[in-house]
Amino acid sequence: MISPITLNQPIIAQCTPSGSGAIALLRLSGENALDVANLISALPHHKKLSAQPTHTIHYGHVIDADAQQIDQVLFLVMRAPHTFTGEDTVEITCHNNPFIIQNILHAAIAAGARLAQEGEFSRRAVLNNKIDMVQAEAINDLIHANTQLALKQSLSQLEGSFTQWINAIEKQLIKALALSEASFEFLDEENMEFNLQIKEIIEHILHKSAALKITFNQQQQIRNGIRIALIGSVNAGKSSLFNALLNQERAIVTNIAGTTRDVIEAGLYKNGNYWTLIDTAGLRTTNDIIEQMGIERSREQAHKADLILLVFDGSHKLSEAENTVYQELLNAYGDKIIIINNKADLPQERNPLILTKKTYSTSIHNKNSIFQVESAIQEKITTLFTAIGSPFLLNQRHFNALISLETQLATILTMLNETPRYELISYHLNDTLATLSELTGKSISEAGMDAVFREFCVGK
Ligand SMILES: Nc1nc2c(ncn2[C@@H]2O[C@H](COP(=O)(O)OP(=O)(O)OP(=O)(O)O)[C@@H](O)[C@H]2O)c(=O)[nH]1
Numbered sequence: 001m002i003s004p005i006t007l008n009q010p011i012i013a014q015c016t017p018s019g020s021g022a023i024a025l026l027r028l029s030g031e032n033a034l035d036v037a038n039l040i041s042a043l044p045h046h047k048k049l050s051a052q053p054t055h056t057i058h059y060g061h062v063i064d065a066d067a068q069q070i071d072q073v074l075f076l077v078m079r080a081p082h083t084f085t086g087e088d089t090v091e092i093t094c095h096n097n098p099f100i101i102q103n104i105l106h107a108a109i110a111a112g113a114r115l116a117q118e119g120e121f122s123r124r125a126v127l128n129n130k131i132d133m134v135q136a137e138a139i140n141d142l143i144h145a146n147t148q149l150a151l152k153q154s155l156s157q158l159e160g161s162f163t164q165w166i167n168a169i170e171k172q173l174i175k176a177l178a179l180s181e182a183s184f185e186f187l188d189e190e191n192m193e194f195n196l197q198i199k200e201i202i203e204h205i206l207h208k209s210a211a212l213k214i215t216f217n218q219q220q221q222i223r224n225g226i227r228i229a230l231i232g233s234v235n236a237g238k239s240s241l242f243n244a245l246l247n248q249e250r251a252i253v254t255n256i257a258g259t260t261r262d263v264i265e266a267g268l269y270k271n272g273n274y275w276t277l278i279d280t281a282g283l284r285t286t287n288d289i290i291e292q293m294g295i296e297r298s299r300e301q302a303h304k305a306d307l308i309l310l311v312f313d314g315s316h317k318l319s320e321a322e323n324t325v326y327q328e329l330l331n332a333y334g335d336k337i338i339i340i341n342n343k344a345d346l347p348q349e350r351n352p353l354i355l356t357k358k359t360y361s362t363s364i365h366n367k368n369s370i371f372q373v374e375s376a377i378q379e380k381i382t383t384l385f386t387a388i389g390s391p392f393l394l395n396q397r398h399f400n401a402l403i404s405l406e407t408q409l410a411t412i413l414t415m416l417n418e419t420p421r422y423e424l425i426s427y428h429l430n431d432t433l434a435t436l437s438e439l440t441g442k443s444i445s446e447a448g449m450d451a452v453f454r455e456f457c458v459g460k
């Protein structure tokens, strides 16, 4: 936790990642940021940064306490309130050298600033009502988004779409509260049926919350990348296809059935999405204990995957046992399966079960067939994820808050019986409103804030 004494002290941090690159950006923010900036800057014609208009850029040098030049830089002066943090801010663009950056930080600290903690710029932005908690979290998501879709959704979050959702629910809860309070003014005989109206509102909110919660798991997947498992009989060519999609010889390929014994994962970027490919042990009945364990893992992977490439060898007649396994997989995971008829370069056997479904014919020796599998995967990803229907990302904190919201509302529903005690209902409705404000951070506790911002990087 940040001590109250240092709460308003100007803070400084490097915002760009450390490492290679020509220039780096340091941000200095706080009530007295311009005083600190004056002490560490030397501008042509003895100009002072504090005397410059807001949102202007100035060429100059950063200097240390002995007026020694540290680096030639650009200073961007931005005055409150029109800054990210809502405080006076000076951004310094310097050369990206770790010694230069260290020296600038030291000079700023000597002049009265301190190093920013994780997420402290965003935290100040929240405290100064520049953004709400949900938007602050969206900034973090934006930085860490692994896929194009996740990026789009955190951007929309930044524009406040989840906040709007919460605000709409809040309005309805306030209406329910108003109805509950109004009931005190009426006599029992007037029978205004306040309980029925409140019940309707609460059921509506529960419905909306449930719909939103369903999207959570799928959203987590988008965020972490899409898991694509290659599943099928031994020798079908799973590892060959895995290598072809990766464009590298990652998994061992031989003509010995049961070559792959354990799960192998490898990631790649494709069309703005992060794919995690998972090669698995071929499914067959075996007495080999290691192979059995591998097959058990294949089944787990099939379950966990967002997409399954169900691979079979088209040049070989599927046995009774193989047919049963493929049918089981199709029954359990039909929606996320793409069927691959591999070894299409060899003379083909008739496999009636599979032939009734849409299959993609591939051959490891034919690059074009691999491209077709890639576009089939892409198409499937699009249909799976556009079905999510939520324009914004939820994180674990939002999800937990939705659960407490639902629990609280369910309790209120049980109170809306024949003889409702409206003073109790009002009390619980107020509690529920408090849960909602926790979400946007309007009433979030200091500890709650700490927990959220600890996840951030220092420059944000
Ligand atoms: N003709 C032909 N042979 C293929 C094709 N794909 C794979 N093979 C061969 O089939 C054999 C088995 O391939 P793998 O990729 O190891 O098969 P797998 O499904 O990973 O097998 P397990 O790991 O044992 O489950 C190898 O000899 C490959 O060269 C293909 O499209 N055409």
Ligand SMILES: [Mg+2]
Pocket (backbone or CB within 6 Å): 238, 239, 240, 251, 252, 259, 260, 279, 280, 281, 282
């Ligand atoms: Mg294999």
